[in-house]
Amino acid sequence: MSRDARWQALLELLVERGRLEVEEAATTLGVSVATIRRDFDQLAEQQMLVRTRGGAVAHGVSYELPLRYKTARQASEKQRIAKAVADLVSPGEVVGLTGGTTTTEVARALSLHPELSSGTPALTIVTNALNIANELAVRPQFKIVVTGGVARPQSYELIGPLADGVLSQISLDVAVLGVGAFDATHGTTAHDEGEAGINRLLCERAERVVVAADSTKLGQRAFARICATDQVDVLVTDTGIAEETAARFREAGVEVVAV
Template identity: 30%
Template sequence: MKRHQIILDILNKEKYLEVLDLCKLLDVSAVTIRKDLKLLEEKGLLYRTHGGASLENPYINEKAVNEKEKISVEEKNGIAQAAANLIDENDSILIASGTTVQALAKYIIPKNKLTVITSSLHVVLHLINHKNIEVLQLGGYIRHSSASVVGNYASQILDNVSCSKLFLGVDGIDLEYGLSTTSLEEAQLNKKMIASAQKSIVLADSSKFGKKSFAKICGIEKIDQIITDVGISKSIVKRLEENGIVVSIVG
């Protein structure tokens, strides 16, 4: 069917599509589009998501940090450099776990003094030799897959601090479900980090959009800014901006 081919052609370019956008484009009802997507999914040509369709499986399995480091390396470095430019003189920031925020640590050039609070062991190792960066390593149990701490000890420290910015890495961003990660404990710690920061900035390459994982961190309305790469779908950018989120695209 010609309509099916049009859907697949657009999806190959956009990576993610919403039912409502397809309705307008093809001038058919939502019921018709959902039937089309169901048939295409049964043929193994796409994955249906809540309110749309994705070219990739939207459900994420946990991967070790050394595996993730090899994925979208160029995009992550570009995002990390853009994020580093947002750090102000004498700033106090939070850095969560994940390979993109880990890359951020490589590009931090402190303006005078900088205070960094982080759950990531790799971030600490990158920053430890900067004499004018004061590092507060959160304590707790170590998650081997992410090389980061989780648990009540880390959360209790966050009850007593306030930072200007949080740089947050995630495993998935779904417009309806929100931000998610593979670990429930890490999701809980990320929530505490969001509460401790005046501004929450998500660092996520475009492959993270239209995906979801086991543990929800928060809805997209809790986020102030997302830094990503040129692979992000235009329809997703539009939806994010409609929710008051600043979308910064690098590359």
């Protein structure tokens, strides 16, 4: 197992359990205790966990994995969600994309969509995510608008007043939100208040708001609120969504698409 794969596995175990002992992690991953101790020390240096005597703990209940360590989680579900979201977009529209692993898959699905392969432009994409802008900038059929702002390394998203200034001057046909959590009562939320603020502005500037989220994020809350449930038009998720959860969203006026 490579170091990156070990680190991803360790961080995901920490998110699930909150605490890991060195011996427990070594047994689970099939590596030596010395390797796990070294991994914990290096991850602690990067402030991705808190080292304890004999193990490590996550930073807290709102702990957030950096984007590069989240790409493999719920991968097939996210790809299906992304394709379904791309089908909701019409040629010529202006589309806002927040950062995150699911919206990154949406960007890829848009670039491969047969109805969006040509045009002047086929789509205008507005994003605060550096990785999404980088992937789509080579697609000549897309006009890419990047918000500006200060880069947040965990998610590659630009945040702050510079991003606010751009978003206040534009209008969107549809905003596609990647969220930390979405609950029918509490609305959409993110782990970081700066990201939540930019996502909120995207919602306010859009005619339609689409939340792209796998079922593990539903019925949950994260730290910072993005928008209320009644501001969301469509939730695109996977078939793992519980029927009672889907019913609550529908009762709140949200169209639920499960793929």
